[in-house]
Amino acid sequence: MTATIPETHRDLLERPIVAHLGTVRESGHVHVNPMWYVYDGEKIRFTHTTGRKKFQNLQHDPAMTLEILDPENTGRYLELRGRLESIEKDEGAEFYKSLQRRYGVQYEIPDADERIVLTMVVEQVAKQ
Amino acid sequence: MTATIPETHRDLLERPIVAHLGTVRESGHVHVNPMWYVYDGEKIRFTHTTGRKKFQNLQHDPAMTLEILDPENTGRYLELRGRLESIEKDEGAEFYKSLQRRYGVQYEIPDADERIVLTMVVEQVAKQ
Numbered sequence: 001m002t003a004t005i006p007e008t009h010r011d012l013l014e015r016p017i018v019a020h021l022g023t024v025r026e027s028g029h030v031h032v033n034p035m036w037y038v039y040d041g042e043k044i045r046f047t048h049t050t051g052r053k054k055f056q057n058l059q060h061d062p063a064m065t066l067e068i069l070d071p072e073n074t075g076r077y078l079e080l081r082g083r084l085e086s087i088e089k090d091e092g093a094e095f096y097k098s099l100q101r102r103y104g105v106q107y108e109i110p111d112a113d114e115r116i117v118l119t120m121v122v123e124q125v126a127k128q
Numbered sequence: 129m130t131a132t133i134p135e136t137h138r139d140l141l142e143r144p145i146v147a148h149l150g151t152v153r154e155s156g157h158v159h160v161n162p163m164w165y166v167y168d169g170e171k172i173r174f175t176h177t178t179g180r181k182k183f184q185n186l187q188h189d190p191a192m193t194l195e196i197l198d199p200e201n202t203g204r205y206l207e208l209r210g211r212l213e214s215i216e217k218d219e220g221a222e223f224y225k226s227l228q229r230r231y232g233v234q235y236e237i238p239d240a241d242e243r244i245v246l247t248m249v250v251e252q253v254a255k256q
């Protein structure tokens with residue numbers, strides 16, 4: 001079941017904010033990292049590489065939670081809890097490039113061959 | 129064993145930044161929330177209340193991870209993984225008031241009677 005994003009906080013998903021993704025390690029430790037994201041009105045997508053720790057965490061446990069804090073009002077945030085739905089190859093790093101455009105940066109992508117797209121399904125929403 | 133904070137990123141612990149605390153729910157879902165914090169050179173402390181979800185999560189699983197992103201350079205952050213060491217009553221909400229001063233805000237504290245201090249021990253450090 002996909003959760004509905006409340007209209008009052010939808011802007012946080014639409015604006016290019018650096019968000020915070022929580023995953024669980026095999027050791028039981030929690031991992032929290034800054035992440036770029038994009039929302040298509042239903043699911044959330046992230047860029048990643050096959051070699052990194054978060055990818056290994058998610059293979060072990062697909063639970064993921066994204067917290068997006070309003071940089072202009074730190075009393076306001078959205079917390080999206082869900083799970084990893086799919087991992088796809090990012091052919092030609094095209095998805096990564098679209099995120100670079102969204103976040104207004106541009107640089108070489110040395111690991112273009114290893115780039116993947118993580119798709120998250122949102123199951124629960126909390127907000128403040 | 130307490131981990132050492134690298135000098136290059138120590139400012140992130142000293143500045144009054146709103147950080148992101150990750151905990152694990154009994155259901156297996158990850159919880160990520162904005163949090164105030166203070167660092168005494170060894171441990172990290174948070175203000176909380178006995179009634180809230182994060183408190184229940186931590187009773188179940190003491191693993192906690194704090195991510196602090198530099199608001200002036202989103203490519204720079206500190207990730208501190210560790211565990212809850214202690215929970216103490218915040219007498220007179222004095223600790224909460226000290227955090228209000230640190231973060232430059234002041235308002236009434238309606239739940240002063242339920243206020244607690246969470247102390248975190250840092251076991252692993254990651255940075256970028």
